[in-house]
Amino acid sequence: MSLVHTRLLVLLALVVMLGSCKKEAPAPEDENELITTVRLKFTENGTTTAQTFTWKDLDGDGGTVPTISPISLRTSRTYKLEVEFLDESKTPAENKTSEILSEADEHLVVVTPSASSLFTYTATDKDSRNFPIGLTGTLVTGSASTGTLKVQLRHQPPVNGQPVKNGTVTPGSDDVNVTFPLTLAP
Amino acid sequence: MNKKKLLPYLIFPLYSVRPRRRWQYQFFAGWVLFLLFHFAYAQTPKDCHCLIKGVVKDRETRLPIVGAILRIEGTPLFTTTDTAGRYKISNICQGKYTLECRIVGYKVIKTSIVLEHSAEENLNLSEDEVHLQDVEIVARRLQTLLSQKSSLLEGQALELTRGETLGDALKRITGITTLQTGASISKPVIHGLHSNRVVIMNNGIRQEGQQWGSEHAPEIDPFIAKRLTVVKGAAGVRYGSDAIAGVILVEPDELPKSPQLSGEVNAAAFSNGRIGVVSGTLQGGLPQWKGWAWRIQGTLKNGGNIRTPDYFMANTGVRENNFSITTGYRNNRVGVEAFFSQFDSNIGIFSGSHIGSTSDLLKVIQNGEPFIKTGFTRNIERPNQFIRHNLLKGKAYYNFNGNRLSWTIGRQFNRRAEYDLHGPQAATNPALLFRITTLTSDLVLDHKPLGNGKMNGQLGLTGLYQYNFTDGRPLIPDFEQTNIGIFGLERWVFQRWELEAGARFDWRQLDVFRFVGTVPDPRHHSFNNGSGTVGVVHTPNEKLSFRANFGTAWRPPTPNELYSKGVHHGAASYEEGDETLRPEVAYNLIGSVEYTSQRFKGELGMYHNQISDFIYLKPQAEPILTIRGAFPYFKYTQTDATFTGFDLDTQWDVIPQRFSHNLKFSYLRAYDRREQGYLVLIPANRIENKLRWSFGKVFSSKDTYVILSHLWVDKQRRVPPKSDFMDSPSAYHLWNFNVGGALSLKGPSQLHWAFSVQNALNTSYRDYLNRFRYFATEQGRNISLKLRYTF
Known part of the structure; x- marks a missing residue:
């Protein structure tokens, strides 16, 4: 076998060898950043009984429609509100609230009424730069009426290494944006 | 055929058929020439209104070559390229010819052409090197269809895009x-x-x-x-x-x-x-x-x-x-x-x-x-x-x-x-x-x-x-x-x-x-x-x-x-x-x-x-x-x-x-x-x-x-x-x-x-x-x- 033959063969063998490979088995996808559930816990000032309302979409985006429990509160009361975020698609369910708390400098929970007469919400928790986090706060209801309550989890990560969170809703993007029906009755 | 010889035969079955002749064209070296038309001569009555045209470019820089001489061997017909590197020879009789292109500083290129009506030959010349005077002619294969006009970006036009996506x-x-x-x-x-x-x-x-x-x-x-x-x-x-x-x-x-x-x-x-x-x-x-x-x-x-x-x-x-x-x-x-x-x-x-x-x-x-x-x-x-x-x-x-x-x-x-x-x-x-x-x-x-x-x-x-x-x-x-x-x-x-x-x-x-x-x-x-x-x-x-x-x-x-x-x-x-x-x-x-x-x-x-x-x-x-x-x-x-x-x-x-x-x-x-x-x-x-x-x-x-x-x-x-x-x-x-x-x-x-x-x-x-x-x-x-x- 001539030298040229040998060289050609070595070249070809090299290509074939480098080209061969091993394959793994397919696996289901796993989203590790999923939030399926928003849970609102209202405790009227001076009492210890909590009312809980949830917004749930256990199979993630699309598929089965979300289930939403309507909120009913009493008029002209002051409530302590605790907001929780969960991933209930996993067993056991993962509580995402602590994760948000650990990154409080780039998260903001905003609770907004459909009409300003429905309620006011004031966050009582603060992040390291003294901006509100909004996971816990005080909600003061107005007079008897119906409307909606919107909960937004704003993700406001630094841009170019500069923090952008400024206590307002504007910077960043929505991680959660859900709306509950709300009824206020005496 | 022993085992040692069998392997290359299997990989290059056709190549190994006549191993001795493969060196025959070894002296063909040089640069690449693209033939757009490479069809054989037709045995029909002679028509002397054939035409060949094309562009001659420097193979490296893709810039047109001005003043290159194109000659059809065996005929008195010749021309030189214009400032855009273009050339055209008309009134050629149908037939099979050898087209030669030469200019000082570049290697001579010879290519066989078959003229039936008109043909286009774009030539790329490469700068002359002392060691290599041989010429290789490579026909352009059916890479793209002729009836579908393809667009090219090369040479200076491509250079102007360097650094872009x-x-x-x-x-x-x-x-x-x-x-x-x-x-x-x-x-x-x-x-x-x-x-x-x-x-x-x-x-x-x-x-x-x-x-x-x-x-x-x-x-x-x-x-x-x-x-x-x-x-x-x-x-x-x-x-x-x-x-x-x-x-x-x-x-x-x-x-x-x-x-x-x-x-x-x-x-x-x-x-x-x-x-x-x-x-x-x-x-x-x-x-x-x-x-x-x-x-x-x-x-x-x-x-x-x-x-x-x-x-x-x-x-x-x-x-x-x-x-x-x-x-x-x-x-x-x-x-x-x-x-x-x-x-x-x-x-x-x-x-x-x-x-x-x-x-x-x-x-x-x-x-x-x-x-x-x-x-x-x-x-x-x-x-x-x-x-x-x-x-x-x-x-x-x-x-x-x-x-x-x-x-x-x-x-x-x-x-x-x-x-x-x-x-x-x-x-x-x-x-x-x-x-x-x-x-x-x-x-x-x-x-x-x-x-x-x-x-x-x-x-x-x-x-x-x-x-x-x-x-x-x-x-x-x-x-x-x-x-x-x-x-x-x-x-x-x-x-x-x-x-x-x-x-x-x-x-x-x-x-x-x-x-x-x-x-x-x-x-x-x-x-x-x-x-x-x-x-x-x-x-x-x-x-x-x-x-x-x-x-x-x-x-x-x-x-x-x-x-x-x-x-x-x-x-x-x-x-x-x-x-x-x-x-x-x-x-x-x-x-x-x-x-x-x-x-x-x-x-x-x-x-x-x-x-x-x-x-x-x-x-x-x-x-x-x-x-x-x-x-x-x-x-x-x-x-x-x-x-x-x-x-x-x-x-x-x-x-x-x-x-x-x-x-x-x-x-x-x-x-x-x-x-x-x-x-x-x-x-x-x-x-x-x-x-x-x-x-x-x-x-x-x-x-x-x-x-x-x-x-x-x-x-x-x-x-x-x-x-x-x-x-x-x-x-x-x-x-x-x-x-x-x-x-x-x-x-x-x-x-x-x-x-x-x-x-x-x-x-x-x-x-x-x-x-x-x-x-x-x-x-x-x-x-x-x-x-x-x-x-």
């Missing part, structure tokens, strides 16, 4: 636009179609990545290419049935024949984004191993935040580290080549484009500019994409009795990691990770001319095997697919007519490893179909030629069209696949007229592409409610669509050698026939005017030129009502300016320089085909300097 470079060709995701991600769009409908052949291998995604640009280092060729129109027969819109060929130079070391260094600096690009090529032969050659090439790119006329776009930096190595052996009977390339990039995604919900999107549109503006930085943060594409290619060919058998195999691995803004769980894991491996094999036989030399063509067998893994956020399931295709293409010549016809059949098996929750729910699809092409070229006289081609192509639905499910974040839409989709079929009619005179060249190309069962995202009546609010709901649906339009390209030498004008005009109308309406994301009509002054030698810079160009892009008015979150952007005007030339340095080395200003007036505008049009305006003025040193 592949998509941006291709935009120079009439009828090609880009689908952008900001300034750093651009995908070529041919006549309104893109992604899976455009096949990109990277150095002879079908580029396979996640090309379905609008924000997934081709993973190719443009510096690999010495020439970019675009075939506009269905080219399914030769390049795979799914080439519904066309094919882009990215071709490197041939390996050098001379053992001498040569190479080039390219450097480009851009003011916008402060982008720096350096690319180098080194090539040579192996002195002890005759016939062997090698090349190494590498590119580094580093850029920071892009600036619009009014503000910086945060996190729009880019990094690229690419390299390729090639080695091969070649004599005139047999050749082998091995090629490996790696493309590695990290692209920042404009952080102002990250939206979580529809209300986020509406707010930023209302605001008219990003909420967060920053200064300049080179840091790339999340969201970003890490992409790596490895290509290993092997190629062998064997010439026998005028036939040529070639075999090309390739293995590609594409890893695309997309990082979202989120941490900390995903600090190391990307939100989306795609890994796709593709094995390809193409066996092509170019048969020798048949029927008195009037018919030539090729037969081919192609195979593709591919598997994909997706990890992270559910988007598309894992899949595996196999495709086998056979094809044949033939060309006949009669007087001033040329006919082409081809057919192909493909078998595709697709296995999708779908999961419902954690329970496997696999699916199997099988798609088989044929495609064909017929074409004609008529050259009534030396100035005029007509081409017409009718081609069909079909494209099976891709896994994302069948099974995708989820929110498309940048587009604020919920997209869902449909597993009952059928393949789409295109019927493509193209016609073109070309007129060439001494000072004017014009080409009008018209097309009508009718696509049955065209797959697109159709808006649904009800939105999808998610934890991030309601998203508009889109479902992959089929319709019947037509794409009709024309491209006009003219070149007028107002003052020969001094001043010329170039016009490019493209018009496209896309229509949805079932819905009786327009289609979304169709490029707007545009006109480009270019004035070019050539000054020849200015100080020590030769071939000095100044180019002033103006591009007008219309507003896309043909959009379906309520199809978008905002109205399609207004029409815009862009002014660009280029000045450049070349300096001769010591010995054969040269330094080419080009200074450019893009968007010279710093116009603030948005383009309908940029996915970031909602979030920011296009990039502002960009001043660049490009240097190319060859040795």
